[in-house]
């Protein structure tokens with residue numbers, strides 16, 4: 001598989017706050033890479049950097065052969081055809097004064113694309129494809145339900161058959177029954193059009209459902225990246241383990257029988273540079289399993305993401 | 321309207337045919353539409369249902385918070401023998417805080433920004449207990465310690481904005497439990513929190529129930545949270561209870577087609593991955609025009625199993641089996657047994 005998106009040592013500072021602090025990953029053609037982590041760890045900032053809605057402080061973003069990290073908008077515009085984003089909050093990302101038809105025609109207009117059967121037919125087809133009634137062409141966003149609005153956002157992103165769609169929590173605001181409809185839609189569209197997704201979410205179950213590989217972020221860094229099945233079956237970073245064990249499981253028979261790694265404290269907010277491992281303060285392994293020499297290493301040396309055949313992990317003493 | 325059969329004996333809270341209607345410019349919003357369920361003393365009851373199904377409004381009605389609004393509240397809310405729907409305001413005020421307490425989703429909006437967290441907890445205690453300021457302060461520090469605020473003596477004087485979301489939620493819980501209420505209504509207390517913090521708060525709620533014996537009505541939309549925390553569950557759809565059961569029963573032997581749909585639509589980390597999820601098609605009905613028959617009928621894949629289009633014409637009654645289990649569906653018990661989808 002070829003790499004469609006390659007991100008290297010990406011940084012974004014807001015004032016002194018290091019929201020993204022040295023992130024590297026690739027998304028291969030046809031692949032879905034999941035990106036998970038707790039609130040404030042830098043997922044949305046990463047999503048906005050790779051779609052160049054934000055300019056990175058430093059680092060490189062290579063998309064489809066172009067180094068786009070410093071591209072001006074003029075040079076980005078033609079690439080936007082192939083690089084799209086879907087947001088969590090469909091109502092905030094859709095112009096309330098535009099009808100569904102106008103919203104979905106915009107990508108064609110902006111890119112100067114004339115669909116063979118005419119714009120109106122292309123929009124109607126698009127609506128049908130994402131499960132919206134084409135007769136609702138003249139409806140405004142507020143006249144659709146939450147799930148329908150999210151379909152509208154997806155349709156807009158897919159209008160020109162992009163290569164990569166960055167999905168920033170596209171189903172987080174939806175109820176379970178509707179969420180499943182939209183998740184299935186995303187999977188179908190991917191299979192049909194050969195799309196690649198960078199799929200950002202905090203719901204570990206949804207990410208597992210859609211992703212081929214999964215990256216786990218903590219405080220502006222990727223701390224583990226592995227194949228889906230490997231990551232969920234045998235997480236190696238202490239944070240990944242804690243995160244997975246905290247997911248509530250809808251099976252009362254397992255209550256009290258699952259191994260729980262309870263983290264103390266809250267996820268810290270992104271901040272200044274720190275010495276040593278940034279997870280140290282909450283790390284159960286540091287707290288319970290390490291001797292003083294090992295702890296010393298965690299306290300002084302910032303663990304880097306290092307790869308081996310089973311994935312990549314940023315911890316001095318990972319599990320196996 | 322079919323008559324509902326009798327529930328089990330001696331509940332702490334007994335809600336019967338509760339209706340809450342909001343007159344609006346578009347018409348009458350039937351937010352709660354004939355809701356019935358019970359909470360036993362010391363029991364943690366989960367209330368689940370999709371957005372707009374009436375979970376929060378139910379909590380507000382129990383606490384009497386809708387009284388000075390345009391909402392019309394009818395039916396019965398029996399708490400320890402008293403009917404809260406008709407109780408005088410003075411009595412409700414006395415009960416609120418002392419015997420009935422509430423924790424909301426967003427603790428920042430419920431905590432006063434200009435008072436220290438400690439003084440808010442001790443004030444909550446002094447409203448219902450004739451004690452000195454010093455005694456109340458001691459009690460507050462004790463509660464802050466109990467809910468896991470580190471260095472409670474020092475943090476007593478901190479302001480809400482100095483706390484993280486998880487710590488604020490702990491303060492809210494301390495405030496709600498400081499008078500050891502008999503019923504705590506917790507409306508999505510962890511929805512705004514990260515899963516690792518959610519796990520801490522849910523564990524705390526369980527521990528506190530064991531320690532103080534408070535019953536908890538835990539409103540959530542997360543069936544995982546219910547499975548890990550609750551003793552029994554009320555499943556709501558369009559303002560009605562469609563199923564109530566003990567937690568193990570509900571997950572092992574769900575009876576209502578809506579519950580089947582909810583359970584089937586969830587991706588789960590504890591099961592093998594499937595290629596496709598099984599969503600419930602369509603959307604919940606508008607509360608301005610709830611179908612006259614079964615509210616779930618337009619989305620239900622089983623209505624053809626019921627003869628004479630009863631699902632369309634006749635609202636099913638909530639039928640109790642006398643063992644704490646209740647279902648609202650026209651399917652017969654035998655049909656439900658054979659039609660229930662097997663878990664993947």
Ligand SMILES: Nc1ncnc2c1ncn2[C@@H]1O[C@H](COP(=O)(O)OP(=O)(O)OP(=O)(O)O)[C@@H](O)[C@H]1O
Nearest residue numbers: 014017019038039040041042043044045046269270
């Ligand atoms: N425009 C901005 N100005 C200042 N700080 C920002 C800005 N955008 C994000 N941040 C900060 O950067 C950090 C990362 O934020 P980001 O939105 O990327 O997190 P996230 O992982 O998407 O979180 P969530 O799960 O809550 O969406 C946070 O500490 C946030 O407060």
Ligand SMILES: Nc1ncnc2c1ncn2[C@@H]1O[C@H](COP(=O)(O)OP(=O)(O)OP(=O)(O)O)[C@@H](O)[C@H]1O
Nearest residue numbers: 342349351370371372373374375376377378541607
């Ligand atoms: N003051 C009000 N006036 C009119 N309608 C209202 C009012 N309060 C609530 N509603 C409506 O009542 C219905 C039930 O609302 P409620 O807040 O109880 O839902 P919920 O189950 O708590 O949903 P969520 O999961 O989104 O919190 C909704 O359709 C809501 O719009």
Ligand code: SF4
Nearest residue numbers: 277280283298315316
């Ligand atoms: S490097 Fe040390 S502190 Fe950091 S995650 Fe690994 S064991 Fe924990």
Ligand code: SF4
Nearest residue numbers: 614617620631649650
């Ligand atoms: S009463 Fe009919 S429509 Fe309603 S849930 Fe039962 S089978 Fe489905």
Ligand SMILES: [Mg+2]
Nearest residue numbers: 043044045169
């Ligand atoms: Mg985000």
Ligand SMILES: [Mg+2]
Nearest residue numbers: 375376377507
């Ligand atoms: Mg609510």
